[in-house]
Amino acid sequence: MYAYNQFDQTLVDQRVDQYRDQTRRYLAGEIPEAEFRVLRLMNGLYIQRLAPMLRVAIPYGLMKSDQLRTLAQISRTYDKGYGHFTTRQNMQFNWPTLESVPDILADLAKVQMHAIQTSGACIRNTTTDPFAGVSADEIEDxxxxxxxxxxxxxxxxxxxxxxxxxxxxxxxxxxxxxxxxxxxxxxxxxxxxxxxxxxxxxxxxxxxxxxxxxxxxxxxxxxxxxxxxxxxxxxxxxxxxxxxxxxxxxxxxxxxxxxxxxxxxxxxxxxxxxxxxxxxxxxxxxxxxKGFFKPPNYLSVENAQSSLKAEMAAHPQFAKWYKQNTRDHKQPGYRIVVVALKNQLQAPGDVSHQQMDGIASLADQFSFAELRSTHDQNLVLADVAQRDLLSLWLKLTDLGMARANIGTLTDMINCPGLDFCSLANAETLILSRQINETFDDMDYQYELGEIQLKISGCINACGHHHVGHIGILGVEKGGKQVYQFTLGGSASNDASLGKTLGRSIDQDQVVVVIGQILDVYVQQRKTDETFLQTVRRIGFAPFKERVYGTHQRSAA
Amino acid sequence: MALIKDQQLSLSHAATPHIRFADWLDDDLVISDAVLTNGADDLACLLANANKLSVIAIEFETFADGRGFSMARMLRRDGYQGEIRAVGDVAMDRIEFMHRVGFNAFELREDQDALQALAKLGEVSVHFQPSADGKGPAYMR
Incomplete structure (x- = not known):
């Protein structure tokens, strides 16, 4: 990946000093609040409901293992021991103090990282395909x-x-x-x-x-x-x-x-x-x-491969994980591994400092010391030799990061919502918890196939609900948190915006309604038809009838 | 009012231009060659008349109005050699970027310390992209 030269390093170091001086003058009362707001935002610092939030740039989602270790260290030193990956492939810390931010930036600069332009009315972090340079269907890196x-x-x-x-x-x-x-x-x-x-x-x-x-x-x-x-x-x-x-x-x-x-x-x-x-x-x-992005030193096919079939037969859970969480690689003998940040215990996209350190070591061991973040809030080890997959899976299992749910219902996108964000109108994390509790049967999720569920806590749509196959938007009505459903969105080649299903749904009915929507799909789908294809074919009427027809579940 | 011009404190300088560009354009009797403009004015018209002006003051009604940055950049690109002065909500934390896009004079807001502001020019000494400061992009050096 790209490595800083003296020029890049000078820029980032001087930017840290500049921001340190801005922070000092603000705390001394020399910069008006409204003006400092813009200065701090251009450096990724928001003031949230409970504390400031710092967003660190991960340019196009690409990281070295040492950089992830530094993020882990920062979360221990200045935060509460965890971080959150966003839909712009960046990392957010939810609990730093405003005074400590210049020190955090100085720590980041030591590993060629920064928070420049992660917020504000400027050009933000450019994002890309998390499988860039390795996917089998790539035209150009x-x-x-x-x-x-x-x-x-x-x-x-x-x-x-x-x-x-x-x-x-x-x-x-x-x-x-x-x-x-x-x-x-x-x-x-x-x-x-x-x-x-x-x-x-x-x-x-x-x-x-x-x-x-x-x-x-x-x-x-x-x-x-x-x-x-x-x-x-x-x-x-x-x-x-x-x-x-x-x-x-x-x-x-x-x-x-x-x-x-x-x-x-x-x-x-x-x-x-x-x-x-x-x-x-x-x-x-x-x-x-381009010279910074040359392919790494891959093993020959013979050396990269192992007796995968026998390993899968011996470890059925490994077989499921292989099918669900790995993807075709352009290099024979290699797989792309998606590391799920979507387990039952953590908010989607959240990662603890132990997990960060753990996965950094796995990147060192199995994927040329590099890793990527994805816009749907997972991580990727892009270059794993087939022979290493079983060892990697065992170690990911120890870290609680081997849930074989990529592309399924529980691989949802979720903004932090009202628990953290000052813009939010409704909680979202409670929904992901409920969804994980209700739909905990992985075989049912495999049976459903690819479903993109995307949840936003307000109309700003950080959770991309408009382009979810199922989208959920939290709104506040008469002091109550209720949720609008959209169906039929997509952010892929066939991009489309989901349309609203009907009246808003009470918080405690959200999982019920998801279940009803999925029932209609299961009953109506044709062979090999995905959820999105079924919605596009049969239209909204059957879903509306099931959700609103016989029972009054609406929040009105 | 404190004015920074050509990277130093200016002790003797013309007052803030008070004739608005639109009025200057409309009134043949105006003989001033210093005007006040902002993002709401017709930029093509300003560019066409710039060679008749020695001072173009671009007003920032609020600091968040970034149109003035592109205006200065385009004036310099067109070869305008006169003074481009930033007036209005002008503070030390923005003059480095203003300088890079082609402003050479800064009328600082009341609360700003001019010496402190002067030190802000060049605070970040390396730039990736070409701008009106004549330095090419990083990859050309």
């Missing part, structure tokens, strides 16, 4: 391009006070695992009819209050001009995006207001000034960055 975007966007002087936050996602394989169609900018690496590699550029996607699927603003972008084109889009947005209403300030509102064709023309006009100039990426630079 997205990581070098993410790194080039990271460098260009870091402390960008012109785009630090945008109308609103700005999120970029990059996908480079036939199946979109980066939710690129629901980002401010989505980039798809592909080969055109002439066989040239380039980007399809989508703009104006997003979730939140006004969920929108992104629209193509440029069908093919020469990769050397990636940054000059992004620069043009950002400048058009910075000058023309609405600033009078923060709920209308995202780029999607601008794109919808002027229309995608007019927006594309505005970008093209601005791009004429920057195209072919100093933002054009030189081939040498592209090659230099």
């Amino acid at each position: 997205t990581r070098p391009w993410c790194e080039m975007i990271r460098q260009w966007s870091t402390l960008h002087p012109e785009f630090a006070y945008l109308p609103r936050k700005f999120k970029i996602a990059v996908s480079g394989s036939s199946s979109d695992r980066a939710a690129s169609q629901v980002h401010d900018i989505g980039l798809h690496l592909y080969h055109n009819e002439q066989g040239e590699m380039g980007f399809e550029v989508l703009v104006g996607g997003g979730l939140g209050r006004t969920p929108v699927i992104g629209k193509t603003v440029r069908k093919f972008l020469e990769p050397q001009e990636l940054l000059s084109y992004l620069d043009a889009v950002l400048r058009v947005y910075n000058l023309n995006g609405r600033r009078d209403n923060k709920y209308k300030a995202r780029i999607k509102i601008l794109v919808n207001a002027v229309g995608i064709d007019a927006f594309a023309e505005m970008v093209e006009a601005e791009w004429q000034f920057t195209k072919g100039k100093d933002l054009r990426l030189p081939t040498a630079e592209i090659e230099r960055v």
Whole structure:
């Protein structure tokens, strides 16, 4: 993966000093509250309901084992011994003190990490496919391009006070695992009819209050001009995006207001000034960055393989885990392993310091000392030789991280909700607990197949509920926490926004309603039909009838 | 009012331009070559007339209004050589970015200490991306 040079290190070190001075002046009363708020947000520090929350950047979800060990150490020293992985592949600490943040940043800088631009109205952490560089269906490795975007966007002087936050996602394989169609900018690496590699550029996607699927603003972008084109889009947005209403300030509102064709023309006009100039990426630079992402020293197929069949026969639980939690690798003899952060005892995405240390050691031992975080709040060991799978599984089992539920109902996305977040209207963690208690039969979950359940505690949609096959949105009505269900959403290639099922549901009825929805699916599905396919085929009527038809369960 | 200009404290300098760009444009009798503008003005028109102006003051009504950053950048890109002055809600924690996009004068908010602010220029000494400061992107060096 990318390693800092003296230049990167200087930038991060000086940024720590800068933030330390800002914190000092704030505590001395020299910076007004409203102004410090913006300064701390640009450094990932929120003030939550109970304590500050610090969000640490994990650029495109890629980490070295030493970096994860540092996160574990920080959680012990400054927090309550755990961290939380977010849908932007970052890590959040929920209990640091405001005064300690400069020290945390200094600790992070020692292992080439920071919290720059993890919040605020600026360009956020670029996200990508957690299987980049290793998946069997990959067209092109997205990581070098993410790194080039990271460098260009870091402390960008012109785009630090945008109308609103700005999120970029990059996908480079036939199946979109980066939710690129629901980002401010989505980039798809592909080969055109002439066989040239380039980007399809989508703009104006997003979730939140006004969920929108992104629209193509440029069908093919020469990769050397990636940054000059992004620069043009950002400048058009910075000058023309609405600033009078923060709920209308995202780029999607601008794109919808002027229309995608007019927006594309505005970008093209601005791009004429920057195209072919100093933002054009030189081939040498592209090659230099690509050099950081060369394949590791893989074993030969013969050496990487073991008697997998015999091992599976001897360990049926291992066989289930292999089927559910590992994926095809482009290197023969290797598997991609998804490490579930979705057990029955912890909130989705939460990880204890012992687990962080444990998994860092497993990365050292089995996956070239690297690991990744995913947008659906799990971890990935990307390069595991088949012969090591059984040992890895045994060790993950000891850590409580071998639950074989990836892609199933209990592999849900869950924002922290009202337990932590000052924006939330409703609790969400209680729902994941109830769901885990109610649907604890793994065979039933396997029988259901792939279901993406996504839960948000407010309309800001950090839990991506709009694109869940089943989405749940917590709202507050008359002092009561109730939950709106949506069905039929997807963040993949067939991206779609879920539609509301009907009236809100009381908190204690949420698992009942999930059960009813699943019953309808099981009764109506055709052979090999997934939940999403069934919903799309039969429509909402049977689900509405089952949930609302005979019983009054609504919170009205 | 404290003014930082060309990276030093300026003791003698012109007062804040008070003629708004739109009025300057409308009124042929105005002979001033210093105007006050902000993100609400017609930027294409400002760029077209910039060569007649020696001071362009870009106003930040609130610090969160980032349009002025792109305005300065585009003025410099067009070859404007005169003074670009940041006025309004201007504080030490933003002048480094302002400087990089092309502002060369900063009228600081009342509560700001000018010497302390001066020290903020160059607080982060390395930059990845090209900007109006003439330095190319990191990969060109």
